[in-house]
Amino acid sequence: MPASTLTRRSLTDRYQSEFPNSRKLFDQARQVFPSGVTHDIRYLEPFPVYVERAQGAHKWDVDGHELIDYFSGHGSLLLGHCHPAVVEAVQKQAGRATHPGACHESEIEWGQLVQRLIPSAERVRFTSSGTEATLMALRLVRIFTGKPKVLKFAGHFHGWHDFVVPACDPPYDGAAIPGVLPGVQTETVILPPNDPALVEQTLASDPQIGCIILEPTGGHFGAVPIRGDF
Secondary structure, three states: OOHHHHHHHHHHHHHHHHOHHHHHHHHHHOOOOHHHOOOHHHOOOOOOOOEEEEEEOEEEEOOOOEEEOOOOHHHOOOOOEOOHHHHHHHHHHHOOOOOOOOOOHHHHHHHHHHHHHOOOOOOOOOOOOHHHHHHHHHHHHHHHHOOOEEEEEOOOOOOOOOOOOOOOOOOOOOOOOOOOOHHHHOOEEEEOOOOHHHHHHHHHHOOOEEEEOOOOOOOOOOOOOOOOOO
8 A cells, every 4th residue: 555545544544533523513514514514615524623612813623622723714804713802892783783674874884994995996785795796796797788798717716606607616617517507608708817818809809798807816816826917
């Protein structure tokens, strides 16, 4: 047996012995969730680690291990876990209302903060996910331009809806995606990144393209790098 196989097996055996409670929870989760997880990025073999609590840059799992957290809430926790100021603000708001189902002053303040960060955002609409945001953006493009097609770049991720999921995963060839209607996928034009001349040529040759969507940062950023000039 190759040494690499033995090493891999010994690491797997050690992992399973170190995290027995995570294994038990994963066995339960497989009876509830597809693949046993609530987000694809959390799927690990032979099973993921289950976290009990977190503070700052560290997490503690259900087996008592203290772990350095490189996930950072999928990149959203810029201040780390349970920052005192964030905890205080959440506790204060939870005592007032969590979902008033009505307009409130804080939403205006939030929108104004977004405009300060992104001066080009003349108007702001909050959504529940990036998938919802790009779905609405493409709908607005079609309303405004009257053109049905969107141009995206191979390997870039813009959410789970049918118009942007083609070519977001290897081999990035734009092959048919299970569950996506062929008629829908034909409205998505896919190009390799880092070729401005090809973009110009494609836009000139296809007047039905209403917009370009680009992932400068996000779900696949770094896996398919784009150069600054592009």
